[in-house]
Amino acid sequence: MHHPLENLPILRMNGAGNEILVLDLRGLTHVLAPQEARAIAAAPGLRFDQLMALHDPHEPGDDAYMRIYNIDGSLSGACGNGTRCVAYALAREGKERLSLATQAGRLETRREAETVFTVDMGRPRLDWREIPLARAADTSAVALDPPVAGAPAQFSAVSMGNPHAIFFVVDAAAIALEDLGARLEHHPLFPERANISFAQIVARDDILLRVWERGTGATKACGSAACATLVASVRAGLTDRRARVRLPGGDLHIEWRADDHVMMTGPVEFEFETRLTSTLFEGAA
Numbered sequence: 001m002h003h004p005l006e007n008l009p010i011l012r013m014n015g016a017g018n019e020i021l022v023l024d025l026r027g028l029t030h031v032l033a034p035q036e037a038r039a040i041a042a043a044p045g046l047r048f049d050q051l052m053a054l055h056d057p058h059e060p061g062d063d064a065y066m067r068i069y070n071i072d073g074s075l076s077g078a079c080g081n082g083t084r085c086v087a088y089a090l091a092r093e094g095k096e097r098l099s100l101a102t103q104a105g106r107l108e109t110r111r112e113a114e115t116v117f118t119v120d121m122g123r124p125r126l127d128w129r130e131i132p133l134a135r136a137a138d139t140s141a142v143a144l145d146p147p148v149a150g151a152p153a154q155f156s157a158v159s160m161g162n163p164h165a166i167f168f169v170v171d172a173a174a175i176a177l178e179d180l181g182a183r184l185e186h187h188p189l190f191p192e193r194a195n196i197s198f199a200q201i202v203a204r205d206d207i208l209l210r211v212w213e214r215g216t217g218a219t220k221a222c223g224s225a226a227c228a229t230l231v232a233s234v235r236a237g238l239t240d241r242r243a244r245v246r247l248p249g250g251d252l253h254i255e256w257r258a259d260d261h262v263m264m265t266g267p268v269e270f271e272f273e274t275r276l277t278s279t280l281f282e283g284a285a
């Protein structure tokens with residue numbers, strides 16, 4: 001039987017090593033079901049950290065509405081690295097500046113160089129209800145209660161349209177990311193789970209970062225986590241408002257501007273384009 005996604009082109013890209021698929025569904029009514037996202041992730045060569053599905057814009061002036069899928073099929077309100085990849089994909093249509101909407105708000109992008117893009121990631125949300133946390137807390141220093149062996153006793157919480165918990169550590173390389181990340185993502189303090197960052201401050205403008213992503217796991221880079229981490233570092237008095245954030249897959253440059261917007265600049269890479277086949281979705285569950 002003909003599947004609505006059969007034969008559609010899909011772009012494989014990465015943003016600072018974060019593995020991204022871009023699927024353009026503009027002009028179609030099909031909304032990808034979680035099991036379809038999981039089926040794509042299971043196809044040879046199509047494993048992704050995030051799949052960015054583009055839909056017709058809901059508002060005049062926007063270029064697209066994005067649904068952002070994690071590898072487990074769950075949705076995220078933000079993905080900084082994926083948004084740069086979408087900006088690159090749509091630059092092929094001659095657009096150097098874009099307005100992209102998600103369930104969490106509007107993101108503006110602009111091209112800096114052939115493969116370098118800046119995304120205005122909007123304002124950080126710092127109220128505990130907006131993260132969300134399970135109970136009232138000052139988000140700049142939340143006690144990890146109950147504690148988790150091997151994790152620092154407190155963390156900073158920031159929403160960039162998706163939930164982030166940032167743990168400051170002396171040596172990020174020494175952290176057991178797979179083990180701690182999986183346990184902290186599901187900590188009872190996070191009713192919607194959370195992306196977990198371990199940040200090592202190197203200088204007032206330099207941060208080393210490793211991230212365990214909600215719904216995906218350890219990734220080579222996470223743009224919204226880099227933004228959340230810079231915000232948390234400024235709030236803690238550890239860095240200035242501009243810093244380089246170094247992730248395993250590459251560097252991002254983050255600025256928390258005086259007008260409260262967080263700007264993220266970083267690279268994208270085009271890997272290949274292929275087409276979806278209907279067999280991929282047989283028995284998708």
Ligand SMILES: N[C@H](CCC[C@H](N)C(=O)O)C(=O)O
Nearest residue numbers: 076079080081162222223224
């Ligand atoms: N990699 C993305 C973030 C994915 C966040 C997602 N794992 C969530 O459920 O919030 C980024 O570059 O911002």
